[in-house]
Amino acid sequence: MDKLFAISDNYLLIFAKHNLELIRTTYFNQEISLVAYDPFYDEVYISSVNCIIRYNVNLGSVREYPFSDVIGGIGFTRDRVYIQGQKKYSFDRMEGNIEQVSNFPDNVIWQRAFDKRQVTNYKFLTPYYYQDDFTKSNDPFYRYEITALCDDGIHLYVGTNQFGILRYNKVSLQQERIVYGPLTTNNLRLKKIGDSYYFISQNGISSLKPHGKKTWEYFRLRNNLGDFLIFNNELIVSIENQLTRINGAVSTPIAHFNDAIISLNLDEASIYIGTNNGLYRILKETSEPLEFGPERYPVYVIYPTSTQIFVGGEFALYRFDRNMKQWYQVVPYGVKDICEADSKFYFLTLGNQLVQYLPVCDSISLFSDSINVVLLPFFNIYDIDSDGRVIYCATSSGINYFDPETHLYNPVYNLPRIRYNYVVIADQDIIAVSGRVIYRLPLKYRN
Numbered sequence: 001m002d003k004l005f006a007i008s009d010n011y012l013l014i015f016a017k018h019n020l021e022l023i024r025t026t027y028f029n030q031e032i033s034l035v036a037y038d039p040f041y042d043e044v045y046i047s048s049v050n051c052i053i054r055y056n057v058n059l060g061s062v063r064e065y066p067f068s069d070v071i072g073g074i075g076f077t078r079d080r081v082y083i084q085g086q087k088k089y090s091f092d093r094m095e096g097n098i099e100q101v102s103n104f105p106d107n108v109i110w111q112r113a114f115d116k117r118q119v120t121n122y123k124f125l126t127p128y129y130y131q132d133d134f135t136k137s138n139d140p141f142y143r144y145e146i147t148a149l150c151d152d153g154i155h156l157y158v159g160t161n162q163f164g165i166l167r168y169n170k171v172s173l174q175q176e177r178i179v180y181g182p183l184t185t186n187n188l189r190l191k192k193i194g195d196s197y198y199f200i201s202q203n204g205i206s207s208l209k210p211h212g213k214k215t216w217e218y219f220r221l222r223n224n225l226g227d228f229l230i231f232n233n234e235l236i237v238s239i240e241n242q243l244t245r246i247n248g249a250v251s252t253p254i255a256h257f258n259d260a261i262i263s264l265n266l267d268e269a270s271i272y273i274g275t276n277n278g279l280y281r282i283l284k285e286t287s288e289p290l291e292f293g294p295e296r297y298p299v300y301v302i303y304p305t306s307t308q309i310f311v312g313g314e315f316a317l318y319r320f321d322r323n324m325k326q327w328y329q330v331v332p333y334g335v336k337d338i339c340e341a342d343s344k345f346y347f348l349t350l351g352n353q354l355v356q357y358l359p360v361c362d363s364i365s366l367f368s369d370s371i372n373v374v375l376l377p378f379f380n381i382y383d384i385d386s387d388g389r390v391i392y393c394a395t396s397s398g399i400n401y402f403d404p405e406t407h408l409y410n411p412v413y414n415l416p417r418i419r420y421n422y423v424v425i426a427d428q429d430i431i432a433v434s435g436r437v438i439y440r441l442p443l444k445y446r447n
Contacts, residue, residue, distance in 0.1 A: 003057070005035045005044055006148070006159060010436075012046065012055065013180060020167065020178050026060070027437050028053065036074035036111035038081065041093065045081060047071040052083070052091070052098075065096060075108035082108050114148045114159075122149075122156060124173050130163045134248040137220040138204075162203075179216040182206035185436040190422035192385065193230060197424045197431055199438075200225055205235075221246075227264040229271065231284075236271065238264055243273060243282075243289075255282060255289045265302040272309070274299030279311055293327050294318050300350075303338040308359075310338050310345070317347055331355060331373055341386040342404050352380040354393065354402060376402060378409055387425045387443065394420035399432050401446070414445045 003023070004015040012026045012035065034047040046053040052071070054063040069085030076082070081091035082104050090101045119128050129143040148159030151170075158166040165178040182188065183203035191198045199206040204220040205228060219235065226238035235246040236254070238261035243254040255273075263274035270281040278295035279302070282288065294313045301312040309320040312335030320327050334350035347355040358372040383394040391402040393409070398417040400409045411417070415432060422433040430446065432439045 001037060001039060003037075004150075004157060004165075005037055006165060007032055007035050007046070008181070009185065011181075012044070014057070015165075015178065015180075020165075020176060022178075022180050024060075025181075026055070034071055034074065034111070034113050036076070038076045039109065040076060040078050045074050047074065063096070065091070065098060067098060071113070073110050073112035075104065075110040077105055077108055084110075084112070116146075118149050119146050122168075124168065125158065130160055130166075132163075132220060136218065138246055138249055138251065139220060139222045140249050142220075179218065181216060182438070183218050183220065185438070188422075188433050188436070188438070190383070190424055190431065190433050191227075192424040192426065195426055197426045198228075199433075200228070219246075226261050229264050229266055231266060231271070236264065236266075238273070241275070243271075254287050257289065262298055263300055263302055265304060267304040267309075272302045272304065274302055274311070293320055300334070300336040301338055310347075312336055312338060312347065314350070330357060337384050339384050339386040339391065340388075341391055342389055344404065346384060346386070346391050346402075348381060348384045352382060354378060354381055354384065354391065356404070376407075378402075382420065383422045385424045392423050392425060392430065394423040394432060399423055399430060410447075412441065412446050415439055415441055 002017050004017050006013045010028050010030065010032055012028065013022060014024045015021065016023055030048050032046050032048050032053065036045045038045060042057050044055040044057060046055060050066065050068055051064045052067045054065065069087065071083060071085055073084035074081065081093060083089040083091060088101050088104060089098050091098050119125055125146065129145050131143060132140050134140050144160050144163035146158055147161050150157040154170060156168045156170055158168070162183070164180060167176045182199040182201060183206050184201045187201060189200040191200055196207060202224050204218060204225065206216060206218045209215050209217065221237070223239045226240065229236040237244050237246055241257045241260050243261060245252045245254055257273070257275050257280070259276040261273055261275050265272045270283055273280045273282065273289065276298045278291065278297065279293045279299045280289040281292040294311055297314040299311055299313050303310040307322055311318045314334050316332050317330045317335040318327055319330050331347065335347045336350055337348035339346050345357040345359065347357060349355060354376040356374045356376055378393065378395065380396045381393045385392050390404070393400045393402065396419045399412040399415050399420055401412065402409050412430065418434050420432045420434045424431045428443045430441045430443060
């Protein structure tokens, strides 16, 4: 067998054995616990709460067979599939029938549920748990337990709770580790910084290297993260109303605010902090927050450019002209996201609608930003990003993109037509988040 199968949460993961590269992930909308490979038919059997799932590896097809017993093992012969529960069962592959049997044949190839006592058979796994190093976690002493073992004779594969999969050569004891996804898929938020994108969760920050082999990196945090920046190769994070610099396990407070921090951004001179009660900035290399611009109301997005700073608040969008040193109101309604395309700015309002804004370029129109604003109606839009030419929208009916040349919205047909909460464009890929599922589609397959 040239593949490795694993279950993580409700996902079936399929890896190529020779290089440990993740080939495919399949999400099941139910709790799954045991996976067993059928070498005679190249299929996978998965135990669930009320059924057995039969998954064809080549076709990707799925069949479910009702079954209510607790499964302790699944085994295979050329003729039948055998199931160890509180009772003994056999399964007819052709008919799809499950019936009780008194005994199992001697030639059954078994895959049994994990027993913690198995771990002590491999002394090189001592102390039988794993810990992050100081560069990967703000809580490096937390222990991650072993939850699965698979011994193929040459290698031992070790599954863990939140530490990935490890492979040991049983002769040389050489170790390899697979980090195959974000720290968690619960309540994921997606953030783009430059050409990289990051997944923010209650467990910390995860990122996928955009170039070369797709490998995941992460940094765990003890506390629930609000927003973050990367400055001088260090993390600047907001946790409730505290702004903190983090370098490995060392946390250094920068500033404390009276209100919760909602958004962060920076430019060459300052760090900008949007709170529930207005905007602040901190000059780099200092720690003194200064009131700056909009006040009293929540600030959801801060977007600095070389000539101006856009700030999206609860009831309006403002811009700060760096040359004039003055604030102006752009639109009289709340804005939560901003991006650029084809020399125009696009705002996502709190009402989930897209607005196009043509930058002011002369003194005559300086005080009349509203004449440069066009509403682009569509169904609910929850997030936006740009590839420099068109605007991609995460909507309640799939990922759609707005083309400024045709003034039309077009669907991305090769992604499911479901609700998406976030979308970013990175390294010629569309990255979209829907519920607990992350999708990646190369831009060349957009149409």
